[in-house]
Amino acid sequence: MNKYRPTPDKTPTANALHPNIYLLSTVIITVIAGFLYGYDTGIISGALLQITQEFDLSHNAQELVTSAILFGAVLGALGGGKLAEIIGRRYTIMSIAVLYIVGVICCSxxxxxxxxxxxxxLLGCAVGGSSQIVPVYIAELAPAHKRGRLVTYFNISICTGILAAGLVGAxxxxxxSWRTMISVAAVPAVILTxxxxxxPESPRWLVGQKRINEARxxxxxxxxxxxxxxxxxWSIEKVRREASKSQRAGWGELRKPYVRPALIAGLGVAAxxxxxxxxxxxxxxxxxxxxAxxxxxxxxxxxxxxxxxxxxxxxxxxxxxxxxxxxxxxxIMMPWAAVSLIILGGIWLFGGDNPNNxxxxxxxxxxxxxxxxxxxxxxxxxxxxxxxPVAIREKAASLHAAVLWGSNLILTGTALTLVHWLTIGGAMWFYAVLNIIGFLFVFFMVPETKGKxxxxxxxxxxxxxxSPRRREAVK
Known part of the structure; x- marks a missing residue:
């Protein structure tokens, strides 16, 4: 235990900033990547009218231009994990920030x-990469009791980017011009870089590289x-020692029985x-x-x-x-989302043309x-x-992001076709059913991780x- 004891010049009191302020500052800078994710994916809705006029795009061509960023996001999500494993979380985020800059300039x-x-x-690769590594980086920096609040700053930043894109478009x-709408995203990307x-680098990655003093x-x-x-x-290194053999197993570790419940729960939530x-x-x-x-x-x-x-x-x-x-x-929330869609679908099916509705x-x-x-x-x-688990964290987080982006691509690419087949009301009911299935999935497959x-x-x-049932039985 003594080998972990901080030396006097490395104690929290030696910092210019209070630990909480330093941690929050780190998170705020990092989640600029989330703003870029939201803005770069959302700005196409406001820019597409101008793009269509300039390039005389057909309906199918508009869909391809819109969804290209989502396909790139799948590729970026899958590749980001390996890069983060090799060069670390911090340098991976810096590389992604540079890719954001290059991507928006090329678009414009x-x-x-x-x-x-x-x-x-290309821009999608940056979006997918940031969505894979930024939550992992923040989670590995945060203490357990603050992890949820700090990681969800990434979500807030995404929403802020989407809102900014909507305001610009409106x-x-x-x-x-559409070129200006897209190119202004280079400014926050430079700030992020x-x-x-x-x-700092993630202490968990540093321990994995046997750089214990830096992690401390x-x-x-x-x-x-x-x-x-x-x-x-001590806890980080203990888990790292137990996982050392597994780390050499690479992607094959994803097939291990002990990993399967986490993959099912995580990838299901992503979908x-x-x-x-x-x-x-x-x-x-x-x-x-x-x-309507x-x-x-x-x-x-x-x-x-x-x-x-x-x-x-x-x-x-x-x-x-x-x-x-x-x-x-x-x-608590998901059943009411389904109810909202059921009512919405019913109105469109049975009275959507009525202006009073x-x-x-x-x-x-x-x-x-x-x-x-x-x-x-x-x-x-x-x-x-x-x-x-730490042995597969980079790879599994890549897969998680890829499933999330792949599901987004499927949803975006089929929404208008589904409306054509089922009408808007029928499509709303279809999505309501997916919300009900999602609720059941979380109920049976996803355990609580609060405070752990x-x-x-x-x-x-x-x-x-x-599993949730086993955890509840233990309690």
């Missing part, structure tokens, strides 16, 4: 729709007492985060409302309302997730956003940052004490 300089699509695919449409220069120093800057540093460092329909609402709300007889202006303002609710509910979810718990918060449509739409954004959306990235360290979650896996 594209002379054809083909090159715009390729540039957005109010600067006649002042900025420069900000990461001063931030990082923990000392972010924990309020020496005893916390000693206890956490239902998207399949529950929130991204579909963000991308296609103006289209749905226009089809809303004016273009009313549809646009309603879409902004959706983005505002997404941000507000994510902030509320951040405040609740470490108090209420990941599992409980989702189980307009306020009910908007109310149900906003209600769905409240319950979905404040529930499963809060835990989507959080669960992916805390469930997976990453190492204790891994101990539960190795001791076959991970």
């Amino acid at each position: 300089l594209s002379e054809t729709a083909f090159w715009l699509g390729m540039s957005r695919l 109010f600067l449409q006649h002042y900025w 420069l900000g990461m220069l001063k931030l 120093k990082v923990l000392g800057m972010m924990r309020e007492s020496d005893s916390e540093v000693v206890r956490e460092l 239902f985060t998207q399949l529950s329909g929130l991204e579909m609402m963000i991308y296609y709300t103006p289209t749905f409302l226009s089809d 007889g809303f004016s273009h202006t009313a549809a646009l303002y309603s879409a902004l309302g959706v983005a505002v609710i997404f941000l507000v509910m994510t902030i509320i979810g951040k405040l609740l997730v470490d108090r209420v718990g990941r599992r409980k918060l989702t189980l 307009s306020w009910i449509i908007v109310a149900c739409l906003f209600a769905f956003m409240v319950f979905n954004a404040g529930g499963i959306q809060v835990i989507g990235w959080l669960i992916g940052s805390e469930l997976y 360290s990453l190492e204790s979650i891994e101990d539960d896996l190795r001791n076959n004490n991970f």
Whole structure:
């Protein structure tokens, strides 16, 4: 135990900033990547009208330009884990920030729709990579009792980026070209690159590289007492020693029986985060409302309302997730999201053309956003940052992000076709069923991780004490 004891010049009291302030500052700089994720994926809705006019895009070509970033995100998510394993979390985020800069510049300089699509695919690699590594980096820096609140800053940053994109698209449409709308994202990307220069590496990655003194120093800057540093460092290295043989197994470790419950729970949450329909609402709300007889202006303002609710509910979810718990918060909110969609679908099926129903449509739409954004959306990235054992954390987090982005791609690529087949009302009922299935999945497969360290979650896996039913029986 003595080898972990902080030396005098590495204790928390030696820092210029209080540990809590330093940790929060680190998180705020890092989650700029989330803002870029939200803005770069969301700005296409406001820029697409101009892009379509300039390049004379067909309906299918518009879908390809829009979804190229999502395909790139899958690739970036799968590749980000390996990079983070080799060069560390900090340098991976810096590399992704540079990729954001290159991507938006290439998009803004594209002379054809083909090159715009390729540039957005490149930009998608940055989006996918950041969604994989940023939650992991924050989770590995945070103490267990603050991990949920701190990781969900990433969600808040994503929502802020989506809202910023919506505001730019709505109010600067006649002042900025689509190239300007896209290229301004280079500014926060530069800030992220420069900000990461001063931030620490993950102590858990440092321990894995046998750089114990550096890990001790990082923990000392972010924990309020020496005893916390000693206890956490000992726990991290203990788990690392147990996983050392597994780490050499590579991707094959994902097939180990003890890992399977975490993969099922984490990847299932990743899928239902998207399949529950929130991204579909963000991308296609103006289209749905226009089809329901809303004016273009009313549809646009309603879409902004959706983005505002997404941000507000994510902030509320951040405040609740470490108090209420990941599992409980989702189980409370998800049934009401399904009810909102059932009512919304019924109105569209049996009275969507009645102008007197307009306020009910908007109310149900906003209600769905409240319950979905404040529930499963809060835990989507959080669960992916805390469930997976250290031996496969980079790889499993990559797979988690890839499943999330792949589900987004499937949802986005099929939403209009589903509406064509089932009508808008039938599509809403279909998404309601997915919300019900998602609720049942969380109920039976996802345990509570509130207040537990990453190492204790891994101990539960190795001791076959991970499933919700087994955990409740133990209690």
